[in-house]
Amino acid sequence: MTATSTKPKYEIKDLSLAATGRQRIEWAGREMPVLRQIRDRFAQEKPLAGIRLVACCHVTTETAHLAIALKAGGADAILIASNPLSTQDDVAASLVADHDIPVFAIKGEDNETYHRHVQIALDHRPNVIIDDGSDVVATLIQQRQHQIADIIGTTEETTTGIVRLKAMFRDGVLTFPAMNVNDADTKHFFDNRYGTGQSTLDGIIRATNLLLAGKTAVVAGYGWCGKGTALRARGMGANVIVTEIDPIRAIEAVMDGFRVMPMSEAAPEGDLFITVTGNKHVIRAEHFAAMKDGAIICNSGHFDIEIDLKSLGATATEVKQVRNFTQEYRMPNGKSVVVLGEGRLINLAAAEGHPSAVMDMSFANQALACEYLVKNKGSLEPGIHSIPTEVDREIARLKLQAMGINIDTLTAEQEEYINSWTAGT
Template sequence: MVATPVEKKYEIKDISLAPKGKQRIEWAGREMPVLKQIRERFAKEKPFAGIRLVACCHVTTETAHLAIALKAGGADALLIASNPLSTQDDVAACLVADYDIPVFAIKGEDNETYHRHVQIALDHKPNIIIDDGSDVVATLVKERKQQIADIIGTTEETTTGIVRLQAMFKDGVLSFPAMNVNDAETKHFFDNRYGTGQSTLDGIIRATNVLLAGKTIVVAGYGWCGKGVAMRAKGLGADVIVTEINPVRAIEAAMDGFRVMPMAEAAPQGDLFVTVTGNKHVIRAEHFEAMKDGAMVCNSGHFDIEIDLKSLGAKATEVKEVRNFTQEYKLANGKSIVVIGEGRLVNLAAAEGHPSAVMDMSFANQAMACEYLVKNKGKLEPRIYNIPEEIDREIARLKLQAMGIEIDALTPEQIEYINSWTAGT
């Protein structure tokens, strides 16, 4: 359902999906105690009163709780999708119908629609931007320079987005502070390793229903996401190969018990390939040519450019859908390659993304990073900042409290010892 162009307040698939969306949002909330505590505090303190905020995120049940928390804090918030296949249409409908949050997101939207939604987000004249890949910030810097004066800052929680922000800073065009949520300890340890590890394999299994035990799975990239995917695949009985460009990470993968080799060597051995690099064309034409008949490829990085689908399409004599979110490319050499989730994030395209318990901490970081930007308005230089350690630790403390876990505290004697150089050993 699309509102009239003159008074367009949202653009979603179907407002009647709202009841189902509300039920799913409430279920996710059972596993998000940290964000619940932050939302309750925001509702009392209203840190975002008078603040216009746009969020370009995966529109999921977990993101809904972030949006609701920000609105509870007084934000005039608007939400758009960061990935065409990650939107959950019932969630979008619920946010519009039950929480009066403008949402511009439709599962399967084309690139033209996506870019139009980015422009709509900027029409909101934001003071704070929550970005997922830095498309909104990049568009602002390139096309809406006159709005930069209104920006208090931005937050970013993807590796791809941080790389783009670093490039903007290097080129001297990042003229406002940016919070690096991606590298917060309570984000990358849990979101990237445990969240991506489980949800990637969840998406693959839902889309294909294949047995992973006994398969050779090639994981491209051994950052936190790659570590999670490799660990979970190994746990399910797969023979895991890791490809890397970073020698330190390659050594780590080898020490963790994985075979490490270039993609050219892995290509003829793999049954299933998962890219988690954040870069482009990690799997290319020469790799497709070397793969086994029936090899499956998917991406759990950020954008759909990690797999060179254009070259695969050019080689194909026929492309057909063999299951939901699963396409088979027949090649002239008689072999076939199966692509899962159109090369987009497989955990969101074919499943539901990260478990709520994981996103609880990621979105707690987002919410508190936004609050930090507002509290320090005018005090921060235009550069990229890590999440302050006290915020990271507070989120971890709240999570432990919710899990019923207690930890030790230093004694006065121990505090004195670690802060002194005269005590000796």
């Protein structure tokens, strides 16, 4: 549905879904006390007043609370989807109907619609961009050089997006500050590990009703997302194999008790394959050919290119939908390969994404990163900047406080000792 005017105010599936979305947003808010405190402060201080802001994110109940907080802070914000299958249509409807936040996102939108929404976002002439995957920033740099002067900075919370931003900076085209939210301790330690670990398996089970106990699960990549996925799969009884290209991460996986081998060796062993690398074609033609009949493949990295679906589609003699978000590819040798969620983020394609308790910290980082960019306008050099340590620690402190957990503080003697080089043993 599109609002009728020369310039659309929103583009969502169905505004009548707002009541359901409102209930779900309220439910998620129970587990997001840190962002709630930030929103309350933003409402009083208005640190984003006069700022045009574009957020390209997964449109979920948790993202709704970020958008509401940004608006409370005074931002003139619009929201677009960062992935065609991650939008929750009822949430999009509630943001439009209940909060007057322009949303351009429809679950299942095609690539043409997605890219059109990116252009609509840039038509907003943003000062600050919140990006998941850096598509908005990349499009700005490639197609709208004249708008770069408007940009105060961008924030990025995906591994894929940070990789792209680093490449932009190396090539000399990233000429404004970018906040690396992804590497904040209160983001990657929790969101990437515990959020991805739980929600990935949630999506797999919803799509397949698969019993993980006794299955061999192959996890491609042992970064924080891979660690969480491998840990949770093992916890549900799977025999886990890890594939890696980084020798340090590979050793870590071995010492964490996992088998480590190349994908070529894992392909004939796996019952379930999960990619979480941020790279392309991690599973490709030679791997499909070596897999067991009925092997299940899915991706929990940001983009669907981790699985070489083009070569799989070109090889298959038949493709059919066997369950929601579940396609079976029949191979020339008679075996079948099953792909979940069209190779897109399985935790959002077939489930609801990360639990709100971890997104509370991730989106607290996003909100405070936007505030930091605005407060330091003109003083930050172009390039990629870490979240300040004091901000990271404050988010952790607020989370502990909300959980009713106290921790120790240093005594004066201890403070003196750790700051002195003259005190011996």
